[in-house]
């Protein structure tokens with residue numbers, strides 16, 4: 001006998017039917033289950049989201065609704081603040097239970113606790129589950145229960161726990177979904193323009209079906225060479241699953257199971273990246289203050305420079321360093337950026353330009369389809385040497401060398417910086433060194449067709465070292 005008469009499953013960053021813990025639990029324990037999604041205008045119009053992620057979410061919601069309709073059910077789309085919208089829906093559909101998966105983002109936790117209290121006060125059962133991460137924030141800790149702040153021991157513990165008690169993908173029987181004719185009229189799936197966002201065919205495409213295809217093609221081929229190819233932005237060497245893992249169009253258990261079933265350095269390295277994802281999630285859970293401040297003590301003393309011109313050049317991809325510019329243009333055009341490039345541009349902003357890493361973090365949030373507060377904050381704090389287990393502050397990427405190493409013949413640069421398309425390989429990462437004859441042949445005059453570097457690498461490096469040392473070595 002099911003325990004609940006009718007349950008609502010509140011879908012948020014888990015826009016899928018397969019391998020969804022809250023949905024599976026609801027279907028297990030209830031006679032009838034209504035999936036619901038809430039459009040919160042404050043969030044959708046707020047400054048912490050951008051067009052690419054909004055489009056990705058709406059596409060995924062549209063596919064989910066179509067799939068549910070195919071099963072004779074419906075995705076109930078509501079709008080407003082969850083604290084009001086959810087209790088209203090509970091009354092409308094006469095639900096006696098609400099199931100949802102935990103979200104570790106500090107703002108989401110405050111909201112979810114308030115929603116839970118108000119539902120419980122109204123006599124509604126609330127069940128929250130761990131789904132977005134493979135292991136919950138309190139499941140992989142040091143012996144004394146304290147959270148890990150260094151990745152390698154965290155990974156060791158994570159792998160041991162995975163070996164002892166793997167979490168297989170969750171399979172739900174989709175038989176008890178509420179029939180569509182029993183539900184009130186639902187809102188239509190919106191388009192990004194409804195919330196003031198542009199659409200683009202170049203942004204990553206959403207939906208559970210696409211996520212499964214991406215995983216399948218990746219594990220059947222590219223994963224074997226992932227350890228070798230993952231640093232080369234000119235080729236598709238990575239899974240491209242990040243927006244899907246962010247929106248939850250694929251479950252983390254499904255991804256882990258796919259990698260753990262394979263041998264070799266490629267699958268092992270990919271699994272490490274999934275562990276990094278869990279690592280930063282538990283960091284944000286245990287240290288919510290990192291949303292606003294650095295982890296490393298002393299880092300709050302770093303004297304950032306608030307330079308409008310440098311900031312503008314960085315955002316537009318006009319710094320004069322081809323690999324930085326190509327990366328920023330990739331982000332602006334496509335809503336995604338390769339991991340190696342994220343590290344390069346984040347290091348460049350916070351060290352070469354000494355601009356506060358939080359401005360870059362915000363910019364990423366507004367442009368990435370996979371913008372995730374935990375991974376983004378972790379990546380920015382790592383790259384700017386102020387986070388948990390960060391890159392040492394005296395390691396300052398040389399953007400020219402990074403370009404030569406990871407984009408040896410400039411294929412990636414040429415794709416996103418067409419001004420440099422005809423430049424000989426020898427100069428493509430340092431076009432300002434090109435002799436006049438080569439510049440004329442390449443039809444690229446530095447200062448006219450493409451900017452000279454906005455900072456000199458050696459000078460900028462020296463300045464960053466001095467500023468960081470002053471702040472951190474006190």
Ligand SMILES: Cc1cc2nc3c(=O)[nH]c(=O)nc-3n(C[C@H](O)[C@H](O)[C@H](O)COP(=O)(O)OP(=O)(O)OC[C@H]3O[C@@H](n4cnc5c(N)ncnc54)[C@H](O)[C@@H]3O)c2cc1C
Pocket residue numbers: 230238239240241242243245246273274276277278280337338339340342343346364368370371372373375376377378379380383
């Ligand atoms: C400055 C900076 C900002 C970043 N911001 C984000 C962000 O907002 N959202 C985001 O998902 N990732 C972020 N990353 C991590 C990483 O760049 C992306 O996850 C990766 O590029 C996504 O491509 P992929 O799906 O092909 O990854 P793959 O290489 O195929 O990796 C598989 C999955 O593992 C996870 N993953 C990989 N690397 C990391 C990492 N370093 N930290 C946490 N999770 C990881 C992602 O979910 C990714 O989809 C950031 C990294 C840096 C340096």
